[in-house]
Amino acid sequence: MSAPEVVILGAGIMGASTAWHLARRGVRRILLLDRGPRPGAGSTTRATGGFRAQYATAINVRLSLLARAQLQTFERDTGIAPGYAPHGYLWLAETERELAALAEARRVQRQAGLCEADAVTPDDIRRLNPAVAGDGILGGAWCPLDGFLRPADLLAGYLAAAERLGARVSWGAEAVGLELDGGRGVAAVRTEGERIVCGAAVNALGPWAAGIMDGTGFALPVTPLRRQVASTVPTAALPATMPMTIFVGDGFHLRVRDDRVLLLWPTPGVPGHPFDDSVEPDWVDAVVAKAHARIPPLREVPVDRSACWAGLYEVSPDKHAILGAVPGVPNLFLINGSSGHGVMHAPALGRLLAEIVCDGHASSLDVRPLRPERFAEGDLNPVSEVL
Numbered sequence: 395m396s397a398p399e400v401v402i403l404g405a406g407i408m409g410a411s412t413a414w415h416l417a418r419r420g421v422r423r424i425l426l427l428d429r430g431p432r433p434g435a436g437s438t439t440r441a442t443g444g445f446r447a448q449y450a451t452a453i454n455v456r457l458s459l460l461a462r463a464q465l466q467t468f469e470r471d472t473g474i475a476p477g478y479a480p481h482g483y484l485w486l487a488e489t490e491r492e493l494a495a496l497a498e499a500r501r502v503q504r505q506a507g508l509c510e511a512d513a514v515t516p517d518d519i520r521r522l523n524p525a526v527a528g529d530g531i532l533g534g535a536w537c538p539l540d541g542f543l544r545p546a547d548l549l550a551g552y553l554a555a556a557e558r559l560g561a562r563v564s565w566g567a568e569a570v571g572l573e574l575d576g577g578r579g580v581a582a583v584r585t586e587g588e589r590i591v592c593g594a595a596v597n598a599l600g601p602w603a604a605g606i607m608d609g610t611g612f613a614l615p616v617t618p619l620r621r622q623v624a625s626t627v628p629t630a631a632l633p634a635t636m637p638m639t640i641f642v643g644d645g646f647h648l649r650v651r652d653d654r655v656l657l658l659w660p661t662p663g664v665p666g667h668p669f670d671d672s673v674e675p676d677w678v679d680a681v682v683a684k685a686h687a688r689i690p691p692l693r694e695v696p697v698d699r700s701a702c703w704a705g706l707y708e709v710s711p712d713k714h715a716i717l718g719a720v721p722g723v724p725n726l727f728l729i730n731g732s733s734g735h736g737v738m739h740a741p742a743l744g745r746l747l748a749e750i751v752c753d754g755h756a757s758s759l760d761v762r763p764l765r766p767e768r769f770a771e772g773d774l775n776p777v778s779e780v781l
């Protein structure tokens with residue numbers, strides 16, 4: 395390949411989606427660099443595979459709706475099925491305050507074009523997920539078109555389809571720096587052994603995105619946050635079609651994947667060790683105790699400690715993605731900070747970034763709420779602790 399038009403740093407779901415969308419737009423010389431030996435070294439393959447449009451801000455709802463439309467054509471576009479399974483997302487509220495937060499989010503969702511989400515009563519909840527011990531649950535929220543996808547398949551689909559259109563992926567290639575040329579912006583990307591001259595660069599480095607920005611004049615506010623997942627042994631205790639079920643109060647949630655029940659509960663990372671992605675035995679005990687109290691059919695199902703894992707969210711200060719050109723560096727683009735929603739939003743964000751790179755602006759959605767400048771301007775998106 396002669397000098398690439400675009401070098402994409404990171405071949406996780408963000409880099410892969412961007413590559414395919416750029417290639418589809420006719421960009422021919424695309425090079426993805428990833429330090430991993432093969433696909434899936436970062437967060438993407440650690441994701442549990444949830445997909446939802448029930449969010450509390452219009453931009454996140456719209457990203458999900460755009461992504462959902464793209465999932466419908468994904469297999470035709472890439473040759474690989476994304477595993478989209480609309481088994482629903484069921485939110486459970488135990489206080490009036492939580493119910494009110496869900497109602498307020500629903501108002502935003504409706505305005506943003508999500509018509510399928512609705513309030514549910516305790517009776518509805520018993521019908522939608524009979525495994526939940528209902529005591530104390532006042533009501534909730536439900537969207538039947540939310541559900542699941544398969545992160546590794548989505549990644550494989552985008553990579554294979556981008557490569558068919560001429561993109562190249564270099565595995566085992568760690569980007570160590572960006573070379574800037576005054577007025578023009580990024581002139582080259584440096585790896586340990588190479589200086590790669592390029593027309594433009596995309597930072598798709600997930601939780602590691604901030605480190606490469608030295609010398610660009612922009613401090614990318616993306617930090618890693620550990621998320622742990624506990625897995626039961628294979629079991630038929632809960633059906634494969636069970637919706638993602640989330641307790642609003644403490645964020646405990648569960649789903650069934652490949653015959654196992656996955657249990658999640660957000661906790662802070664390890665103080666002083668932001669990239670630590672170990673699983674804490676005490677955390678596993680605590681999340682299992684929550685599961686036994688709330689989901690009686692799981693009381694007889696052992697946890698499989700060897701199958702538990704952890705990974706890193708890539709968190710921005712307002713928990714929304716950061717998308718667009720770096721202020722003052724017009725040919726360096728960011729697709730970062732999805733804060734735990736990156737797999738589901740990647741089909742939309744990759745498409746939007748390709749529009750920005752090729753046309754100078756996004757046309758599928760108004761992405762102003764995601765602009766990198768918002769932090770310096772103090773114009774952050776509202777953060778919802780609930781959804």
Ligand SMILES: Cc1cc2nc3c(=O)[nH]c(=O)nc-3n(C[C@H](O)[C@H](O)[C@H](O)COP(=O)(O)OP(=O)(O)OC[C@H]3O[C@@H](n4cnc5c(N)ncnc54)[C@H](O)[C@@H]3O)c2cc1C
Nearest residue numbers: 404406407408429436437438444569600705735736737738
């Ligand atoms: C436990 C867990 C559960 C999750 N569940 C969901 C979910 O249900 N739904 C959802 O949508 N999202 C979920 N997420 C979030 C999702 O995984 C991320 O938002 C998404 O994968 C981010 O994609 P990415 O491409 O930006 O990052 P990554 O997949 O991390 O890709 C970044 C790539 O950059 C490479 N890299 C790093 N540094 C360098 C370097 N210097 N040079 C070259 N390459 C480098 C890495 O090897 C990696 O391949 C979850 C995350 C975790 C941890």
